[in-house]
Amino acid sequence: MSGLLPVEDAQKRLLALAAPVETETVPIAAAAGRWLAESIVARRTQPAVNLSAMDGYAIRFDERPGPWTVVGESAAGRPFDQTLEPGEAARIFTGAAMPAGADTVLVQEEADRDGDTLRMTGEGPSGQGGNVRCAGRDFADGDILLQQGVRLTSPALALAIAGGHGELAVRRPISVALISTGDELVPAGVSTSAAQLPASNGPMLVAQLGGLPVTINDLGIVADTREALSDALDAASGSDIIVTIGGASVGDHDLVRPVLEAADASIDFWRIAMKPGKPLMAGTLNGSVVLGLPGNPASAFVTAKLFLEPMIAHLSGASSPLPQLQSATLGAAMPAVGKRTEFVRGRWDGGRVRPLDQQSSAALNALAQAELLIRRPADGEAAEPGHPVDILPLA
Structure with missing residues (x-):
């Protein structure tokens, strides 16, 4: 592994270390922020019937400017269940079903009603079908609403619900173990000597991953000894991703790589052509992806943004896991x-x-x-x- 690996090559090689995890079916409210494991097909048509887009009166376009006789009312969820005959109109509200026999809505601002007699004022609707949301305008039964690998944003969830779905197939949450290395580190809020530092990287990464579908096992601060680091790796065993922070450089106390190699880990790459973040390391250990992040905070944050977050997205089934510039x-x-x-x-x-x-x-x-x-x-x-x-x- 001589030389430094370009960033784009390192990202591709990292994602190639593991395939997406298993699929589970969850209630739609629990699918927020996850990536679809299966495409969503509409089970209904939206709108199912022609609906009024405005408050006003349902009329025949070719009968303008009236007069019409108002013979009933159509409201959302309470449609007018008769057919309008020539010369008849129905009061209608936004979202209500258009009565049979009507093809246009005269908005109430351009209507003059005296008792049951209705006349048009102003220019009226511009054409037949004016102010009407036609059946199937949004989507039709059988349409693909969302493709596999798309992330479920709040509008995407609303679309799935409108399409007739109450459960969705997604990838299970990704388990991430965090190991912060360094004898100089102390927990947050603890007084420090001149030779010590508050351990900020672990909590920073926990917060950084907060919006992703993960379960995090923060193993805290691990001393700079082979035994302590080996014990931490044992505790992280079984995680989808093991993240070490610090200790991956070339100093005498940078023990992450030698301890991983002693545990029979396979190191895919170490050190990349990136600033900040050159001492990034990636490999596998007993089925887990291991990602060794640098210890400096900006380096840890940037490499997590460009490598850890995409790896989580990839394991979660994202069709486009890499950051979009x-x-x-x-x-x-x-x-x-x-x-x-x-x-x-x-x-x-x-x-x-x-x-x-x-x-x-x-x-x-x-x-x-x-x-x-x-x-x-x-x-x-x-x-x-x-x-x-x-x-x-x-x-």
């Missing part, structure tokens, strides 16, 4: 790029994007301010304001 325009100059693809923390500034001043991988203040990552390709030239760039929004 967007186009933006620079609002400030950026220097030339070295041999590694850079993901620069930035913010919006008047419709353009601007890099934050502090880009240290250990800088949490700048990370907390970041609204997006600006992707700068390896060996890229300096860029001036107005230059197009790819970005990855963080919210």
Whole structure:
């Protein structure tokens, strides 16, 4: 594994380490945020009948401007159950079924009613079928509503329900074990000496994964010893993904890789051409995907965004698990790029994007301010304001 692996190659190789997990069928309310394991086919037509799009009167278009005799009323859930004869109209409300014999709705703002006599005022409907939602306009029985691999957003759930579904086939939640390494780390809220640091990466990743279909086993802080790390890996056994944070570099106390190798793990790659996040490691151990994230907070966050989140999406059956970059325009100059693809923390500034001043991988203040990552390709030239760039929004 000489040299540094390009980011895109590393992402592909990571996703190739495991296939999506098993399927389960759950009540539709429990499917929010999951990815569909099977395409959804409509079991009904929406609307099932022609409906009024406005409050007004159901009429025949060719009888304008009237007069008509109002002979009944159609409300949502309480349709007028007779056929309108020539010269007749029915009071109708938004969402109500159109009576037989009517083809158009005269809106109430253009109607003048005196007792049961109705006349049109103003220009009236523009054509036959005006102000009517035709049957099947949204979808028809048998239509594919959502494709396999699509994530179930709140509108997607509403569509599935409207299509007649109460349960959906999705992938089961992904189990993730988190292992934070480092003798210098102490739990959140505990007083620190000058040589210690609060352990922020574990809670940060728990929060980062909060909107994904996962169960998280946070194994806390693990000492920088082979025995402690080996015990933590045993405790994480059976998880779909084992995430180690820190300890994957090349120092004497970076023990993650040697302990994994001693446990007969298969290391697929280690170190990638990315800034921040070069000491990223990926492999497998006893059926679990192992992802070794760097210990600096910005590096841990960015690599989790670009590798851990996509791996969870892939195991969950996503058809497009990798982050979707967007186009933006620079609002400030950026220097030339070295041999590694850079993901620069930035913010919006008047419709353009601007890099934050502090880009240290250990800088949490700048990370907390970041609204997006600006992707700068390896060996890229300096860029001036107005230059197009790819970005990855963080919210």
